[in-house]
Amino acid sequence: MPAYDAILAAPMCSLGACFTGDTLTRLDFLPAGTPASTRPDGRTRRLKRELDAYWHDPAYTIDLPCAPSGTPFQLRVWHALRNIPPGQPTTYGALAKQLGTAARAVGQACGSNPLPILIPCHRVVAANGLGGFMHASNGAPLDVKTWLLTHERRPD
Template identity: 80%
Template sequence: MPAYDAILAAPMCRLGASFTGDALTRLDFLPANTPVSARQDSRARQLARELDAYWHNPGHAFDLLFVPQGTPFQLRVWHALIRIPAGQPTTYGALAKRLGTAARAVGQACGSNPLPILIPCHRVMAAHGLGGFMHSSSGTSLDVKTWLLAHERRAD
């Protein structure tokens, strides 16, 4: 397991957070039995507050510095993901059409997203069904995507 600056509790799992300076640069889904960080610095406390606001209101706009690292194409897709409203998922094809690219390329960029939840790649689905999540088409990853989508639908 990579070294994380903080491991936070989430309703469906644990989240491993990595920071570069003050910026959040990675957020990973971890097994629910992963121990949470006993002590948190100010960056982790702010992230925990922001996530708590999201758990209570999926429409919450995150107010913390986060800097995803990726290719120019990935960054373009991730920027488009941020504009998808909570509870209103779209498809890989529809997003690809808006960006003038292929659905498979959008799917690859979504799967490489280093900051899920903040950059809501879970809001992109296949034309028929959930599609994948974090480069996986089954198992725990898809369980997390299902939970996040249901969480956002409940808030509508």
């Protein structure tokens, strides 16, 4: 487990955040009940405010300086993920067709996303079901994906 700069409570789990300066570089889903940071700094308070706004309104666009680290292909997939509207998931195959690549490659890039929620990889599903999440095909990761998709589908 990385050394997190902050751990925040979220409705479905805890979130571990890593920063470089004021820039968010990693956001990990941690087990529910992981203790939150007791002395948040300015960047942590800003992240918490942005996430709270999203928890309240799934159409809210989180506005934080962030810098995901990945291969050129991953960065291209992650850029495309940011264009998927909340409540309107797409499939790995449809995104792959849009990017001129294979669905499995899109799935691998989604699973390696270091900034979930900000880069909404949960909005990509399989043609015949939920698909995977965070390189997992069952368990807690899929519970998180299900929670996020349900949250974004709720009526206003």
